[in-house]
Amino acid sequence: AQTVTQSQPEMSVQEAETVTLSCTYDTSESDYYLFWYKQPPSRQMILVIRQEAYKQQNATENRFSVNFQKAAKSFSLKISDSQLGDAAMYFCACGGATNKLIFGTGTLLAVQP
Amino acid sequence: GAVVSQHPSRVICKSGTSVKIECRSLDFQATTMFWYRQFPKQSLMLMATSNEGSKATYEQGVEKDKFLINHASLTLSTLTVTSAHPEDSSFYICSANPGGGNNEQFFGPGTRLTVL
Numbered sequence: 001a002q003t004v005t006q007s008q009p010e011m012s013v014q015e016a017e018t019v020t021l022s023c024t025y026d027t028s029e030s031d032y033y034l035f036w037y038k039q040p041p042s043r044q045m046i047l048v049i050r051q052e053a054y055k056q057q058n059a060t061e062n063r064f065s066v067n068f069q070k071a072a073k074s075f076s077l078k079i080s081d082s083q084l085g086d087a088a089m090y091f092c093a094c095g096g097a098t099n100k101l102i103f104g105t106g107t108l109l110a111v112q113p
Numbered sequence: 114g115a116v117v118s119q120h121p122s123r124v125i126c127k128s129g130t131s132v133k134i135e136c137r138s139l140d141f142q143a144t145t146m147f148w149y150r151q152f153p154k155q156s157l158m159l160m161a162t163s164n165e166g167s168k169a170t171y172e173q174g175v176e177k178d179k180f181l182i183n184h185a186s187l188t189l190s191t192l193t194v195t196s197a198h199p200e201d202s203s204f205y206i207c208s209a210n211p212g213g214g215n216n217e218q219f220f221g222p223g224t225r226l227t228v229l
Contacts (some may be wrong), residue, residue: 033216043151043204045220052216091156099210100147101218103156 006104014112020067021077021107022075023092032074032096034068039106040088042057048090051075059098065068079109117209119221126197127229134192134224136163136207136213141227142187143209147218148180151204163190 003026005075013019022056034046051068052060058066063080092104116139124153136146136226156191161182169182178199181193181203190209194201203227208218 035218037220042204043223045206045208046159047217050217095218097218098162099145099216099218100159100162101208102159103159105156 002029002032002102004092004094004102004104006039006092006107008062008107009105010108010110012110012112013079015082015084017082018078018080019082019109021079021090021092021109023075023077023104025073025075025092025104027073027094027096031098032094034066035095035101036064036066036075036077037091037093037103038088039091040084045091047057049077082111084111085108115139115209115219116209117207117219119166119205119224120208121224123227124227125227125229128198129161129196131193131195132197132208132226134205134214134226136190136192136196136209138188138209138211138219140217141201141209141211144187144189144212146190146207148186149206149208150184151206151223153204155177157206160192164191168187194226197226199228202226202228 005024032053034051038046050063067076090105093101095101118137120135130133137200146163148160163184165184171177206223207221
């Protein structure tokens with residue numbers, strides 16, 4: 001079984017600043033994957049970044065990076081140089097051998113101009 | 114990139130009727146598709162795993178006779194909400210996985226169901 005916890009229902013960041021969204025997870029699988037998805041008002045789910053648990057190196061995609069702490073079961077998302085278009089709901093998710101995803105409750109990110 | 118479509122995008126129906134939602138992978142084959150339900154301001158809740166050529170696997174608490182899933186081909190899965198009631202009103206999202214070691218899910222744009 002897998003559980004994903006996002007403890008920040010809402011976050012706010014100034015444009016051009018950096019923000020970190022928190023996520024912790026629990027899983028009984030030894031081989032699993034972690035994801036951050038963005039859901040804008042259109043409600044289309046967009047993959048932001050993913051991390052294979054067996055990889056020690058933190059994933060990076062342009063302004064988005066993660067801090068993956070496997071022992072602590074923590075998977076935070078850092079957004080650098082925040083832009084107005086980053087405003088959305090962000091979901092952390094965990095997937096395993098069956099490929100089905102378990103999502104956290106989400107963090108609503110507001111970007112202030 | 115991989116594209117997943119859903120049809121319809123919005124549907125309004127009367128209580129007691131059945132509604133079918135289609136999920137298609139447009140440029141890849143998907144042996145597995147997933148159906149999620151999302152209530153307003155809440156997270157995505159996995160309902161079931163749709164398996165091509167075999168029965169769907171339902172998550173605990175999801176009524177299989179209420180939510181019928183058919184994965185007729187490698188590019189199409191359908192979700193039928195039978196005898197819909199107002200409490201079934203929600204946003205339904207499907208996702209598909211290309212398989213072959215690719216663990217990424219590609220999501221459809223969702224279907225908003227309103228049951229009057």
